[in-house]
Structures are given as C-alpha cells and as structure tokens.
Amino acid sequence: MSLTTAHSVVAPSANAKLIAGTIIVAYALISIVPLLWIFATSFKTPPDSIAYPPKVVFQPSIEGYCNLFTTRTRQTPEYINSLGPATGFCDETVRKRNMVIAGPSNFLPRFVNSLIIAFGSTFCAVFLGTLSAYGFSRFKVPLADDLLFFILSTRMMPPIAVAIPIYLMYRELGLSDTALGMILLYTAVNVSLAVWLLKGFIDEIPREYEEAAMIDGYTRLQAFWRTVLPQATTGIAATAIFCLIFAWNEYAFAALLTSGTAQTAPPFIPTIIGEGGQDWPAVAAGTTIFLVPILVFTILLRKQLLRGITFGAVRK
C-alpha cells in the first residue's frame, strides 16, 4: 500500500514506517541502556552493585554520592560508638560500614577544572574560529585552500602521536598541569573544527548584508559585528556544542598532562575505583554528574545541534 500526495512525492508505506521505527527504537535502546545502567548503579549500595545476577529492582541509596564527595577512613566500632550522633545521612551511612568521613574528596575541584577548561577552550576556539572563518570566507587569502587543509590536518593524527612532544614542551614552558595549558591545547585542537564548520555557515550568509552596511556608513568590523554575527548565531552555537563535547570528554591529553591542580574529571573518575575497594556506585555517581552539563547544554541548543549535523544536506 503506497500513497501518493498532491506533490507526487511517494509517502512511505506503513511497512517502511514500521521498519524505520523499529530500527530507531532498537538504536535508542542500545544507546540509552548503558546510561540508564550507570544512573541506576549510582543509586545502589556497593554490595548491590556487584550482586550476581544483577539487581534491576533495588533499594535506592545515595551512598555512591556520599563516597564520591568524601574521603573516608576505616575505624574500630568502639571508636565509632564513642563519637557523637551522626551529623547527616552520609555520616550515618558511612558509619554502618565501620568508617568515618575524613574530609571532602577531590571530585568537586576536578569537576570545576573540567568546567573551566572545557568552557574556556570552547570560547577561545569559537572566537578565533569565527574570525578566521570570516576571513577565509570573505577575503582572497593567498593559498587559502592549502591553509584550510593545513588547519584541518591537525585533526588527522591521533593525540598520542603528539603527546610526547607536547608533554616535553609543556614541561619546559611550565604549562604542565595548569588550566591555561589545557585551555590552549584544547583550543588548538578545536579551532580546526571551528574554522571549517563556521566557514560553511558564514559562506551561506550573503555578502550583500555587509556591503549594504558598509555603504550605509559602517566600517567592515562594525558591519561584521552588526550584520554577520547576529545571523551566524545558529552556526556558532552548533560549533560551540561540538567543541564543548570534545573538550569535556577528552581523556588522553588530560591523563598525560594533568595530575594534580589542573586535573579534569575524566582522568579523575577512574581513580575512584582504587580507593577502598571497587566502589562502582561512586564511579557511577561521578559519571552521572559528569554527564549533566553536556546534557543541559545539548538540550538547550538541540535545534542548533541538529542543524550542525545536517549542515549542507539541505539547501535553502
């Protein structure tokens, strides 16, 4: 059964819709189940998290989150009993495992590092990318094609190929384990993506807008600011999301170049495993919290993201 509309575009048949729907649902399940599992694990107790067969129905607990944000020391029951009443839910939970809270963990500062480095490098990459994309789009740049290819080529090698030279360079320059060093590095990696994506978006904005503004008495920079930029916001937002996702998730450079003050969340989260047994709920809690900023950012800008992904597929 196939329907033909007035525009004589053949409408998809019921069967085709069913097959397409099944594939989408199956793909969504495959993608979402691990995330749901992590989310569920973050609310399990450590014994529940390693139970076999795995527990799907369980008594939720925020022990994982308590463990994530604290460091604990093991004590004798006598010592614990000698303490005053528990000061909060976490305190109480920890004491049941014969432990006391020794202090805050490093998770919060690492998470803040991630925020600073990811948003900082995204801002720099998009800022530089917008300006150079505008230049490539509007001016006759000598060897423009070669330059664009050169910019893109930085994206072609795996991070490990440049890891050692960068490590040595950063050590010499005192940029190792600094937020500035990581912002510079992620900016350098992301600027290629930003230039290419934004050039496409700016190419689509007719030159007449700036020309009209320049004839009407504005300088080129003013014309860019007042006419090009407002129309490029969609492209800038899409580019920002891609850059942010990269910088947020990046593991290899972060593991290699940061160890203390500037360490980001991705290399930190796995280290939780080692502290006092395999604390999967704490790891899952860290991962869950780690997902939130990207989730929020992506939901807020999902229209632009979609436009970024389907970019070039549809001509207006």
Next chain:
Amino acid sequence: MAEIRVQNLRKAFGDFVAVQDSSFVVEDGEFFVMLGPSGCGKTTTLRMIAGLELPTGGNILLGGEDVTMRRARERDIAFVFQLFALYPHMNVRKNIGFPLLAQGMPSAEIRQRVEETAKLLRIDHLLNKSVSGLAGGDRQRVALGRAIVRRPKCFLMDEPLGTLDTEFRDLMVHELRELHNRIHATTVYVTHDQMEAMSMADKIAVMNHGVIEQFGTPREIYDRPATMFVADFIGSPPMNFLGFAGGLARGAKEILVQGAKVAVPEVREDIAPADMALGIRPEHIRFDDASKLRGAIYGTEYLGTTQIVAVETADGIIKARVPAEIRLAAGDHVGLSLNSARLSLFDKGSGRAVRTAIHDSASQGRAHHG
C-alpha cells in the same frame, strides 16, 4: 544630489576584462539605466561607483569630487541590492534607520526621519513588523526606504526588481519612476530587462562584453541603434536584419536587397564594398503585393491588437508586426514593404551603424550629444 562622471573606467579580474574603458555622465537628478545581458559588466560598473570594487583604471567623480579609491562608506551613496539585503534580525523600523545610526544621529531624529520615509513609501503601517514576514513588494519598499532615508548623493540599484513576480514588477516600475519624479534623486539602475529600462530611464547605456555599445535616451536607442547588438537586444521581437552588398557612395538613397530596390535614409558616409545588413523594426514592415521583396508566411503569433508574422525570405526569417485583423495562412506568398524613413544600415563586420539621414535629423533640436 550630484552628478556622476565615469571616465575611462576599466576593471580586470586576472585575465578577464569585465569593464573596458567606459565613460559616461549621469546628470544631476537623472534616472540612468545600465542595460545588458548577464555578465556584460554592468553590475561591476555599478559596484565600482559604489566603492565595493576598486577599478583597475579610470576615474569616478561624484559631484565633481574624485572618489575613485575611496571606501564605500565615505562616498555618501545608497545601494539597493537585488536580494534587498534586509537585515533579518531587525524589524522594518530598525532596517530603515540603520544608515542613520551609523551617522550617530539622535534617536528622536532617527525616529522622525524613518517615519517620514515610511510615509513617502506608504509602508508606515509596517514599521514594527519583522522583515521576514513581508511580501516581495513591501521588502522592496523597505530596501528603498533604507536608501532614501539618508538623502545620499545618489542611488545605485542592482536589478532591484529581478526577484519580484511579473505583476509586482509592473507595479514597482511605475512606483519607482513616480518616486523619482517626486524626489529627483540621481539614480543608476542596472537591469537586463529592456521593458524596465525603456519605461523608467531618462538615459540608457547598453553594455555588452564590458563595452558600452550605446549611450542615449530610450528613443534614440530604439530608433537609431548604434550597433547590431543594440538593435538585436532592444525590441520584442528584435530588429530584423537582411543582408546586402556594400560599396555605396555618400548620398545614396537606395540599396539592392535580394534583387529588390529598397529606398533607405540618405547615406552620409562612404560605404566600402563589404557585407552589410539592413535593419528593420517589425512594426515598420507592411504587406504589399506590389513589392519586389518577397517571402512566404512561416507562422503567426496572435497578440490581440497586433500579430507577429514570421516570413521566410531568401535571407532567413524576418518578423513583422501587423494589425491583428489581417488573415494569413502559413505558406502564403507576400510582398514586404519597408518604411524607408525608419531603416538602419549596419556594417556586418564591425556591427556598427552607418551614418544616415536619421542621425542628422535626430541631432537637430537636441541640446547636446551623448
């Protein structure tokens, strides 16, 4: 308002010469149209006047001032683009006021000027609307408003009606000319549409391959085309050409076309023996069985008051515009009688018109020659 003087203007993009040695003068308050097929260099010329392209050679004077190498924003001109270039992130009021904002005008004055301009264009009810929701004609009016509001030295328009549908276009042609009659702004208007050019222009420059083929009033260009290109480009259907052999002396009043003697306007220069062409507008042909110049009816196109009749002659098909009442059938043999006072002669090799009595009679009573 000011006069625009273009002297020996030239523009090359690498090896490609877009504009060759163009010179013309647009007088103060004149509506000047640059007409030609796409790629003829008319838009490039306009962009050089605007300052959006810098010329390879030559000079541009605006109101007597040399602005050849000045930036666009220092020229005090307004430009209306083919695609209007209305800023989609601003409403109508902000779009029209945008040039005034650049001058640092106080906002109360901007408001007043924008409202005056909107009234002039009859779009005052749209001022707070978004430009993206406007109909084609209204977008055009907003674009004009943005040009007028600044009271610049001149207006430059690059095919501003090109994207409108036919109905709107006729309306806007009328409106543009009416607007010009009210504000008398020096205007340079680029188009490839001869109807727009003929109905609006005070003066027309016909361009082809970067060269100005003819510069004159619409009537001069239609009645006395300077080249075969102009003759062919202007008129619908265009001028017919019939080949004849050259070798005529000054003062000749008759030529031989396909064995028939045809009276022509008196030749005012010597014509070397070469291939020549006789140019006849379709409306200057009558059917006359007594004529020696003959052909067979090939087809007809009925237009209501007139009809276009294609006649096959020994030198190809020519088209005649005759009253619609005449009944004709394909294959009929007819004699063609030509209006001798309105014929043009061309040198086929160079394409240039031969000087004849029509040129001399025309230059009488004209103040100056383009």
